[in-house]
Amino acid sequence: EVQLVESGGGLVQTGGSLRLSCTISGLNLKDYSIAWFRRAPGKEREGVSSISSTDGSSYYADFAKGRFTISRDNAKNTAYLQMSNLNVEDTAVYYCAKSVHPFARIGLPRANDYDSWGQGTQVTVSS
Numbered sequence: 195e196v197q198l199v200e201s202g203g204g205l206v207q208t209g210g211s212l213r214l215s216c217t218i219s220g221l222n223l224k225d226y227s228i229a230w231f232r233r234a235p236g237k238e239r240e241g242v243s244s245i246s247s248t249d250g251s252s253y254y255a256d257f258a259k260g261r262f263t264i265s266r267d268n269a270k271n272t273a274y275l276q277m278s279n280l281n282v283e284d285t286a287v288y289y290c291a292k293s294v295h296p297f298a299r300i301g302l303p304r305a306n307d308y309d310s311w312g313q314g315t316q317v318t319v320s321s
Contacts (some may be wrong), residue, residue: 195220196218196219196220196221196292196310197218197219197220197310197312198216198218198238198291198292198310198311198312199216199217199219199313200214200215200216200276200288200289200290200312200314200315201214201215201217201315202214202215202315203287203288203315203316203317203318204316204317204318205318205319205320206280206317206318206319206320207282207319207320207321208280208282208315208319208320208321209279209280209281210278210280210319211277211278211279211280212276212277212278212280212317213275213276213277214272214274214275214276214277214288214290214315215272215273215274216228216230216272216273216275216290216312217270217271217272218271218272218273218292218310219228221269221292222268222271223247223266223268223271223272223273223292224247224249224268225247225290225296225297226247226252226293226296226297226298227244227245227246227247227292227293227297227298227299228239228244228245228247228264228266228273228290228291228292228293229242229243229244229245229290229291229292229293229299229300229303229307229308230242230243230244230273230275230288230289230290230303231262231288231290231291231303231305231308232284232286232287232288232289232317233286233287233289233291233314234283234285234286235285235286236285236299237243237286238247238262239289239305240255240289241296241302241304241305242254242258242262242275242303243254243255243258243262243264243275243303244264244300244301244302244303245264245265245266245300246299247296247297247298248297250266251300252264252300253300253301253302253303257283261277261278261279261280262275262276262277262278263275263276264276273290275276275288275290277317280317280319281319282320282321283300283317283319284317284319285317285318286316286317287316287317288314288315288316288317289311289312289313289314290311291305291308291309291310291312292307292308292309292310292311293305293306293307293308293312294306294307303313311315
């Protein structure tokens with residue numbers, strides 16, 4: 195069974211930083227693209243960032259550019275989302291997911307292209 199578990203969320207002040215982790219079990223991460231999504235209170239889930247399995251290239255939503263960095267460590271079967279200069283609009287539950295197909299091309303993450311969702315980790319940014 196494939197499982198993804200997010201961790202690293204918490205409460206941080208505006209301007210602060212957090213690093214989220216996504217640990218995968220049940221498959222070899224190196225063959226799959228990974229994406230981060232988030233769902234803010236009262237809003238739809240939105241794609242944040244994705245990272246390729248083939249060349250490590252990455253893609254970011256406009257709000258994440260320059261502030262968030264996605265990375266992966268295939269040896270540890272773990273992906274990360276480093277978030278800095280956080281603001282209250284970043285408050286959300288953050289989820290990671292793997293691509294449905296191995297070696298999938300990346301872009302702005304779309305939920306239908308990913309599966310095996312984790313349970314999410316809460317990020318709360320206070321003003």
